[in-house]
Amino acid sequence: MDDEERNWHGYLEKAYQFLRSAGRPLAAEELAAAGINRTTMSQLISSGLVERPVRGVYHVPTSEDDQRVMWAAISLGYDAVFCFMSAASFYGLTEEGAGIPDVAIPEYGRVPSKYSFESRVRFHRWPRAAMVDDVEIVDIQGVSVRITSPARTVVDMYRHSTLNREPGIKPVVMDTAFIDCISRFIADGDQNAKSMALRRVAEAHGCWEGISGIMAVITATKDRLMTF
Structure with a gap:
């Protein structure tokens, strides 16, 4: 989904870009330190663009991901x-x-x-x-x-x-x-x-x-x- 197609609230876009730019999974504590709460992450998961492979850990999957x-x-x-x-x-x-x-x-x-x-x-x-x-x-x-x-x-x-x-x-x-x-x-x-x-x-x-x-x-x- 392209950025212009998402039509998200600004806080969702900011959180998504923060997670994507990390290039790795991030723990909820790391996101909280950046001012991003679990409610925001739940909304991003619902979008299908963010995964939660482990409870309390979030990741934006890409084709460059390590298989592990x-x-x-x-x-x-x-x-x-x-x-x-x-x-x-x-x-x-x-x-x-x-x-x-x-x-x-x-x-x-x-x-x-x-x-x-x-x-x-x-x-x-x-x-x-x-x-x-x-x-x-x-x-x-x-x-x-x-x-x-x-x-x-x-x-x-x-x-x-x-x-x-x-x-x-x-x-x-x-x-x-x-x-x-x-x-x-x-x-x-x-x-x-x-x-x-x-x-x-x-x-x-x-x-x-x-x-x-x-x-x-x-x-x-x-x-x-x-x-x-």
Whole structure:
């Protein structure tokens, strides 16, 4: 819809242009600081030109949007770390797309209502330390998004698969997804640095023996196939 076709009140046009010029999702608090209230945003959503991907977060969609703009919106609205298949997809450790976001939230935090989101999100409760250790910050759509590091992602995928016998850990990852993840992790790049990083994280979580055994099988299988 062109500007001249909207015939809006001035306050709506001002709010819309402010949000559009940001080029990223904005939280309600940021809009309030600019003098824009929720009533105004509700009217803009009704126009169809503004989306609310997460409750309290607003965005003007464009063709230049990052495909993970939802991640940016979640990061603005919640204390969140992207993990498991979401992290694996981000680092190219799986052929699967990002799909339903896997999001870790503080262990004693409230799981948001499914009605707070435009699409599905899988939430996982993590201890506070797990929300910090080996977590990287990446820029998505102009928003700082926290995501587990590549080595931490491999370790998490193993620990939360049925390949791990550690008591008290709920399996949420398919075994095949973990095998694919670790196979891609060790396939290229600086193998010495990657192995050191993986061992450090795995030993910290008490699962290096299990992961290293699987790595040995994958490497041996690959070597045998290369001899044919």
